[in-house]
Amino acid sequence: MNFELFFLLLLAHAVTDFGLQSPWIAQAKNRHSGPPSSYNPKIHGPVRPIWFIVMAAHAGMNAAGVYVVTGSIFLAIIEFIVHYAIDSAKSEGAYNLYVDQSLHVGTKFLYAASGVV
Secondary structure, X not given: OOHHHHHHHHHHHXXXXXXXXXXXXXXXXXXXXXXXXXXXXXXXXXXXXOHHHHHXXXXXXXXXXXXXXXXXHHHHHHHHHHHHHHHHHHHOOOOOHHHHHHHHHHHHHHHHHHOOO
């Protein structure tokens, strides 16, 4: 287990999952909440489902954090898929923020313990 890597992954997670996630992203990535109040059809076009695009961008930011810390494109791709799945399930009401964050921390633990980097 690489504790230094685990700590750096947690720092990257704090930046990407909290610092870079604006209220607009937090709302727009949930398919049940509709477009954020700042959505302007004159600027953004007709209201269409955008949640999957915003969710992909959010998962991509988290994957970028994993890549920056580990240098592993493999772990970054895994992070993109897993983060997208975890947050999508939370948006469906499968669990709350505490479980969501526990799952994210657990994935970082697995990356650090995997020996891939």
